[in-house]
Amino acid sequence: MIGLATDHDVQFILARAKDSANEGVLQQNVISQDQALQMVWLILEQGGYYFVYRNVDQSVAGWILVGENIDHITNQPHAFIFELYVLPAYRNHGIAKHLLHAAITYGKKRGYNEIRLNVFANNFAKKIYQHLGFQDFQTIMAKKL
Template sequence: MPPATSYDLKFIKENYEKLSKSNEVFYSSITNNDDEPKQFKPLSNKYWKNLINKINGFILIGLYYQKKRGFIVIKGISKHECRLIYLYVDEYYRQKGIGKHLLSEAKNTAKQLGYTKISLYVLSNNEIAQSLYKNSNFKTTKLRMECSLNE
């Protein structure tokens, strides 16, 4: 899959705006430093625009029957490590291998760019995503726990 073009970025932005108005889980970690998530929340349009303008990494588009059905955003966080920021597949085209293919292509592209590791954050209740990542050789390296103080 080729890197994103300006048309692709428009597709990504439009899909993100649609998602940000829905109840779908589409989150990014909001951190004080890149290693430990402070909280998870939907990304704002401002953050999305900044990402497109400043990404230090790459974006790949997933096609299914020649139509754009998903995308993956990988951000460089150091010389040798990149982070999977977003992986989205259109709701009606999930479970068809698009996410798996995007992840595989992202790993290949990252390796070609000189990265030696990809990291990501995933919500503990997102079992489908966890399964995809585990089947793609991702390993759990950290565990984040929290306790509500309002109970």
């Protein structure tokens, strides 16, 4: 069900980079396909991996992009979830939880002591993360000018 993405899978995922990125920031069409691809390619070039969730027919239902990040205060590396996306037709079936468990396993196997991710405060996915033991780590605040 979950495995490393093949080259074909990565092409499938990258064709949907804009959708995933815009949903992640809770807005529509603020991130272009080119911008989304630039963000993803940087992560992949730095050793990031896509894991995919496959349906029984082997089609991709969702994916998670994990890699390494550095805490700029402590200078310590940690595993990091850069992207999590489940195609709309497959949501509410526990796929995100399976993908998150794969990312956690990835981090443990590589010897990291921590795995992190960014999520917007009002993103519905925050409840999933909290259910799996993720805790608020820092808060970024904004004020419109």
